[in-house]
Amino acid sequence: MQSDRIFGLVVLFVALAFMASATQIQSSFLADPVGPRAFPLMIGAVAVLSSLVMIFRPDPNPQWPTLPAWTALLVALAVLVGYAFALKPLGFIIPTAIAASVISFQISPRLLSAVLAGCGLSIGLFILFKFILDLGLVAFPSQFTGGG
Numbered sequence: 001m002q003s004d005r006i007f008g009l010v011v012l013f014v015a016l017a018f019m020a021s022a023t024q025i026q027s028s029f030l031a032d033p034v035g036p037r038a039f040p041l042m043i044g045a046v047a048v049l050s051s052l053v054m055i056f057r058p059d060p061n062p063q064w065p066t067l068p069a070w071t072a073l074l075v076a077l078a079v080l081v082g083y084a085f086a087l088k089p090l091g092f093i094i095p096t097a098i099a100a101s102v103i104s105f106q107i108s109p110r111l112l113s114a115v116l117a118g119c120g121l122s123i124g125l126f127i128l129f130k131f132i133l134d135l136g137l138v139a140f141p142s143q144f145t146g147g148g
Contacts, residue, residue: 001058008054015051019044072106079103091140092129097122 022040065073079102086095101118105111129135 001060001062003064004054004058004062008051008058011047011054012051015044015047018047076103076106089141091138091144092126093122093139094141096125 019041022037022044025037025040027036079099083095083099086098097118099118100121101115104117104121105114108114126137126139130137130139
């Protein structure tokens, strides 16, 4: 129970810091009506609510992950950090396909289905974000498309 409360406090402070940093996001005059702060603030609010649940209603018998589970979590964290750094230079589709494939492989270690799931997610999310939500995503690096 104590570990849940400590973790809940850590998440609460991180979520509040995340929300405070989200309020510093500059918006241009061409921004959508909701603005660029709305999504990070919603994520922060969900994290705050989750942390409060962990603080006030901790698990009476928490079980910590085993070493293989910690390893899988660290691999997923490394993949997501690498994904964040790869988006700008490599575009959306390639890094998303790789990250989704690796994480899919962790969920179900079948290589072909993980790669197909990663590629499908990458293309499907690109279509959703670019054409339905009208976000300014770049599909591939400019070297691939002849832009320089």
